[in-house]
Amino acid sequence: MARFKKKGSKAVPGINTGSMSDIIFMFLFFFMVITTIREVTLQVKLIPPQATEIQKLEKKSLVSYIYIGQPRKAVLGNESRIQLNNAFASVGDIQAFVQSERASRNEADKNFITTALKVDMDTRMGVVTDVKQELRKAGAFKINYSTRKKDKKQD
């Protein structure tokens, strides 16, 4: 029992907390670097139009995006193209896209998916209308025209 009777003879050295902050900082930077929110690489030029009467889109997890605009690469011409996820798509792919977006959500959230149309301001309405018709057929009725904020004129 003698080994336990050393009380008082030697003080237990305190744990050095000096490196603690470094560890936490490392955490901080780790999270800062790792949190790149799943964003697609845009293949189309995208300058949304401006509007004043805008609403915020709630619940980002329930939003699926459709991008429409001229391709960034000049080789691909200057006709407006549709981009779903990371690749160009045609109007016919939209219904399948809506289905896959639905499949990736919870059962309870399926009816609350909003489709955000991110469309370049120089796009002609023809393409946009085709997309809207496809969305109607696919049953994705809630849409949001993405715009930039413009301050209201006071008059």
Add this chain to the structure above:
Amino acid sequence: MSKRSADISTASMADISFLLLTFFLLTSSINTDLGITRKLPPPPEENQEIPEIKTRNVLQVLVNRSDKLLVQSKQIDISQLKEVAKEFLTNPANKQDLPEMEEKNIKNLGTVKVSKGIISLKNDRGTSYDMYIQVQNELTAAINELRSELSVQRYGVKFSELTNADYIDAISKAIPVAISEAEPENIGGTQ
């Protein structure tokens, strides 16, 4: 060396950086999406009956391929659209060529006059998206202003500042978003 300078305690450093970590975790909301929200109508069923609507109840808004605006067969500037839409939706002078007002009993609001007017928006396939959004924006602005006026009059606060879901619902019923989009036509020949 009579006095040794005391070490600064670094024990709290960890807490400070933790605080920073949580602060950034909570506040970093990645650029929020803004936009005009709309609800698309379900696809038309086959041999669906088209409801008859009196001409006085329809505000025709046409946008052509060169982004010119035609409202009720008159060419107007986009800046006038909001006022035209507001007058159409309220019919303040009870004119015969503006929409009928129907008295409805709405919960939390009592009897209010609800317009039967519908704004019919039609654009060409060659219309630019920018113009389309501007038109949508002006029409939304008209509706929002009317809602705000009613809300201030009844509840004393602006519509955007209302928090009671019942009140928001009541106002939305009194002034619905009555914008109907027609299937676009290809007048200009653009694909």
